[in-house]
Amino acid sequence: MTTQAGGLRGVVVGESEICDVQPEGNLYYRGYNIHDLADHATFEEVVFLLWKGKLPTEAELAAFKAEIVAEYALPEGVLAILRDFPTNAVSMDALRTGVSALGMYDPDTGNNTPEANQRKALRLQAKIPTIVAAIDRLSKGLEPVAPRTDLGLAANFLYMLTGVEADPLYVRTMDIDFILHADHELNASTFATRVTVATSADIYSGTVSGIGALSGPRHGGAAEETMQMLLEIGSPEAVDAWVRPKLTGEKRTPIPGFGHAVYRAPDPRATHLREMSKQLGELHGDTKWWQMTTNIESIVDELSNTPDRLAAGKQGIYANVDCFSASCYYEMGLGMQLFTPMFAISRTSGWCAHMIEQYKPGQKIIRPRAEYVGPVDQTWVPIADR
Numbered sequence: 001m002t003t004q005a006g007g008l009r010g011v012v013v014g015e016s017e018i019c020d021v022q023p024e025g026n027l028y029y030r031g032y033n034i035h036d037l038a039d040h041a042t043f044e045e046v047v048f049l050l051w052k053g054k055l056p057t058e059a060e061l062a063a064f065k066a067e068i069v070a071e072y073a074l075p076e077g078v079l080a081i082l083r084d085f086p087t088n089a090v091s092m093d094a095l096r097t098g099v100s101a102l103g104m105y106d107p108d109t110g111n112n113t114p115e116a117n118q119r120k121a122l123r124l125q126a127k128i129p130t131i132v133a134a135i136d137r138l139s140k141g142l143e144p145v146a147p148r149t150d151l152g153l154a155a156n157f158l159y160m161l162t163g164v165e166a167d168p169l170y171v172r173t174m175d176i177d178f179i180l181h182a183d184h185e186l187n188a189s190t191f192a193t194r195v196t197v198a199t200s201a202d203i204y205s206g207t208v209s210g211i212g213a214l215s216g217p218r219h220g221g222a223a224e225e226t227m228q229m230l231l232e233i234g235s236p237e238a239v240d241a242w243v244r245p246k247l248t249g250e251k252r253t254p255i256p257g258f259g260h261a262v263y264r265a266p267d268p269r270a271t272h273l274r275e276m277s278k279q280l281g282e283l284h285g286d287t288k289w290w291q292m293t294t295n296i297e298s299i300v301d302e303l304s305n306t307p308d309r310l311a312a313g314k315q316g317i318y319a320n321v322d323c324f325s326a327s328c329y330y331e332m333g334l335g336m337q338l339f340t341p342m343f344a345i346s347r348t349s350g351w352c353a354h355m356i357e358q359y360k361p362g363q364k365i366i367r368p369r370a371e372y373v374g375p376v377d378q379t380w381v382p383i384a385d386r
């Protein structure tokens with residue numbers, strides 16, 4: 001029997017038509033290679049693909065985008081709740097509570113039909129960026145910026161953070177980042193959303209479960225930890241002295257932004273963000289953060305992927321999706337408190353795709369078993385005698 005200590009690694013708990021993560025370093029959404037999507041698609045196209053199972057035609061995409069922008073604005077009641085949060089609230093806690101409140105304002109509350117769930121998914125995808133941007137501004141004592149319905153999800157999100165239209169390279173980087181983080185099969189937060197809605201709970205309850213699971217540093221917090229590491233190291237020249245002892249001492253210390261629970265080869269998502277990190281550095285005339293990250297990659301590769309270690313059955317260690325997203329975000333002036341909420345903006349698309357799939361008829365409630373290993377045959381002792 002698989003136990004909790006095994007973390008359900010390698011256990012297949014069901015079938016899905018949404019995302020194929022292959023340990024040898026391949027990733028597909030609905031059969032489309034992530035490299036093609038990152039190179040050619042927009043985030044909205046990918047959301048359509050994830051939810052409806054096919055790429056949209058031009059007319060379908062235009063209609064879908066129009067539906068999304070029409071849902072950008074938040075109900076006044078939700079804004080009032082966000083305004084009430086302490087300014088030092090943890091951003092993921094604030095997002096969790098904001099999304100929970102949003103569910104009570106949805107006109108389809110209580111309606112769990114497939115059509116209503118597509119509408120609710122669309123509202124979640126449209127409004128979560130507005131919540132994240134409002135939380136960020138309110139935490140700084142600034143007024144939220146109203147969304148711009150002439151901008152797509154990535155451009156509008158960046159605009160709402162500052163009130164100024166972002167550089168086109170920032171917008172494309174954000175769009176690619178959203179595409180790359182959109183789905184990743186049964187990661188912890190997506191599994192949490194499916195467990196929740198398998199009880200026929202509503203899609204907002206599922207999304208709140210997903211946000212809660214994502215908030216943990218072992219899931220959504222890796223980009224922030226990577227940036228903290230880069231800031232602590234400080235310069236490309238200081239990388240060697242910082243990283244090498246972590247991987248050569250008695251006990252190896254995991255380097256943030258490296259390794260993956262499924263991939264045993266380079267994470268295909270890192271390729272695109274490595275390039276964007278370099279381009280952003282070049283735009284600003286200083287590629288220091290990109291250079292530092294690639295220097296770390298070289299040392300991790302030298303000390304982890306040795307013939308000896310691999311022959312001994314150790315897994316190869318490579319940069320994961322968060323390795324270069326950290327420096328991309330930092331180059332775009334995005335504060336570290338935004339890193340995990342931005343992951344949530346993107347992953348909302350995957351969460352909703354999986355919840356929509358989970359709601360299909362014939363799906364069972366998810367109820368595994370635990371192997372009982374506690375004490376047995378205990379004798380009842382009255383409370384006064386304990």
Ligand SMILES: CC(C)(COP(=O)(O)OP(=O)(O)OC[C@H]1O[C@@H](n2cnc3c(N)ncnc32)[C@H](O)[C@@H]1OP(=O)(O)O)[C@@H](O)C(=O)NCCC(=O)NCCS
Binds near residue numbers: 255256257
């Ligand atoms: C993601 C992660 C939890 C997956 O871990 P895992 O598959 O369970 O791997 P394990 O923790 O069992 O480690 C297996 C081996 O790989 C090494 N390893 C794993 N991640 C490593 C990392 N980030 N840096 C260096 N070595 C690493 C371990 O040292 C271990 O080697 P050892 O047996 O010689 O000590 C892990 O790689 C990690 O903590 N990464 C850093 C955090 C991160 O970036 N998370 C985001 C993932 S998208």
